Amino acid sequence: EVQLLESGGGLVQPGGSLRLSCAASGFTFTSYAMSWVRQGPGKGLEWVSEISSGGSTYYADSVKGRFTISRDNSNNALYLQMNSLRAEDTAVYYCAKGPYSLSYVDFWGQGTLVTVSS
Amino acid sequence: EILMTQSPATLSVSPGERATLSCRASQSVNSNLAWYQQKPGQAPRLLIYAASTRATGIPARFSGSGSGTEFTLTISSLQSEDFAVYYCQQYNNWWTFGQGTRVEIK
Numbered sequence: 001e002v003q004l005l006e007s008g009g010g011l012v013q014p015g016g017s018l019r020l021s022c023a024a025s026g027f028t029f030t031s032y033a034m035s036w037v038r039q040g041p042g043k044g045l046e047w048v049s050e051i052s053s054g055g056s057t058y059y060a061d062s063v064k065g066r067f068t069i070s071r072d073n074s075n076n077a078l079y080l081q082m083n084s085l086r087a088e089d090t091a092v093y094y095c096a097k098g099p100y101s102l103s104y105v106d107f108w109g110q111g112t113l114v115t116v117s118s
Numbered sequence: 119e120i121l122m123t124q125s126p127a128t129l130s131v132s133p134g135e136r137a138t139l140s141c142r143a144s145q146s147v148n149s150n151l152a153w154y155q156q157k158p159g160q161a162p163r164l165l166i167y168a169a170s171t172r173a174t175g176i177p178a179r180f181s182g183s184g185s186g187t188e189f190t191l192t193i194s195s196l197q198s199e200d201f202a203v204y205y206c207q208q209y210n211n212w213w214t215f216g217q218g219t220r221v222e223i224k
Binding site for chain 2: 044045046047058094102103104105106107108109110111
């Protein structure tokens with residue numbers, strides 16, 4: 001059974017940093033693209049970033065230069081380093097698995113809440 | 119950026135009735151379109167990919183159609199567990215999601 005478990009969310013001040021983690025299990029982690037998708041309070045879904053199985057990275061314009069996605073294939077883990085955080089980054093961040101790079105999401109984690117506020 | 123527009127924003131339907139949700143792309147996305155269901159406090163769940171292919175474990179009452187710029191998600195006979203928000207997503211050129219359609223009990 002595919003499981004994606006996010007952690008690392010919390011309250012951070014504007015301009016601060018936070019690192020999200022996602023522990024993956026139940027599938028061959030190295031073979032799949034992994035992504036982060038966020039959802040602001042009462043809002044819709046917004047794709048944030050993806051890392052392919054080969055390590056290529058992609059970012060939404062709204063986070064480019066501030067966020068860094070990475071993966072540790074030896075520990076089946078996905079990360080999102082978030083710097084220079086803004087109030088508009090407040091959201092639930094979902095870890096997501098896709099069948100291939102830049103495709104749809106076939107499994108979602110339960111999400112971790114990031115709140116950017118002073 | 120490809121914009122995805124869903125209509126209506128809210129759909130009021132009685133249990134057992136048919137629900138038809140629309141999703142329009144600002145330019146062609148071929149058949150690279152997915153539909154997701156999200157219930158309050160839960161993560162989204164994949165329903166349909168490649169415009170018309172049901173994901174594993176999705177009941178046959180859910181069906182998707184369309185290609186290019188016009189897509190439809192149909193729920194043939196609404197069950198109580200189907201009242202939720204539905205999102206479309208294009209993955210032909212990067213990713214964009216529609217703003218969602220809330221299906222509520224009439």
